[in-house]
Amino acid sequence: MPLPTVIVPGYLESAIAYRELEHSLEQLGFPTITVSLRRRDWIPTIGGRSVTPILQQLDHTVKKMLQKHQATQVNLIGHSAGGWISRIYLGDQPYAARGEVKSFVWEAHPLVATLISLGTPHISQERWTRQNLDFVTNNYPGAFYKHVRYVCVAGKTIFGARQRGSWLAYSSYQLTCGIGNTWGDGITPIASAHLEGAENLVIAGVRHSPRNRGIWYGSSEPLKTWVNYLI
Template sequence: MALPTVILPGYLESATAYRQLEQSLQQLGFPTVTVPLRRRDWIAMFGGRSVTPILKILDRTVKQTLQQYQASQVNLIGHSAGGWLSRIYLGDKPYLGRGEVQSSVWNAHPLTATLITLGTPHISQERWTRWNLDFVKNNYPGAFYQNVRYVCVAGKTIFGERRPGSWLAYSSYQLTCGTGNTWGDGITPIVAAHLDGAENLVIAGVRHSPRSPGIWYGSPEILQTWAQYLA
């Protein structure tokens, strides 16, 4: 039997945006649960503050899923910011977010067979997110845990340019990796979505968000490209 899979939504997304992906994975034989986030749950992260509140909900969901399916491990799917948040969750270093007086350690890598990140910006130049991302980069560089399979999926859809139709992509890419004239999914550039030592994939034509027009990483016609890596 396939391991249960837990989806961690992206920044400012709620669990409802991932229902189709959840159902599609279940149809492929992967018992799947989405972390029950509401859009307002992300407010606690505004201004580069601690991500602990989100990770507590993730941890509770993983523990409940392990118990429900009587499993010893899960697959984790992190969309966008959910990918680097998952890397903090795997880790064994004390995390002390801004404004916190007590650090937290989740040490969830023994519970995780595979981590798949979808359009995740693993680096950032933006000052409000950079503190948290630097914590990840400095403590858990690349595909850090050898007992976890890392699969990083990027989209090659929009080339960032300073012209109508590409301006948002240009600005987002520049804020993420420092270069606007590059390829990405419209929000995350390819160079930021991959990790050293991971199995890095590029899918043409996919857009960043489940709310984007057209197809995104979780669309039924796309997901089998990366779902084959789930344990």
């Protein structure tokens, strides 16, 4: 039987946006739940502060799914920031970001069989996210835990340029990887979405968010590219 799967929402996103992806995975036989976040749950993390409140809800969801399905492991699907937040969750180093006194350790890597990141900026030059991302990069570089399968999915949809229709992508790519004139999903450039040692995939035509018009990573056709990596 396939392992239970937990979806980790992107930054400032709620669980509601992932209901269609949940349903698609359920139809394919994967028992799936999204961490039950509301947009306001992200407020304490704004400005580069600790993402501990999100990690605590993630841990609660994983433990609930393990118990419900009598399983020893889960799959994690992290969309956008949910991907690097999941990497903190796997880790065994004390985590405390700006504005937090107490350090936390989840050491969840034995509980995770596969981590799939969708449009995740695994690196960033942006001042408010860099502290958290530097923590991840310095402590868990690349596909760090060899017993965890890392799958990093990027989109090749919009080429960043200083012109109408591509300006947002250009600015976002530049803030993320330092280069605006590159390909990405409109928010995350390919250069930031991949990890050394991971299964790195590129899907043409996908937009970054489930709230974007058109096709995103969790739509029916792109889903076929990465779903077979789930266990």
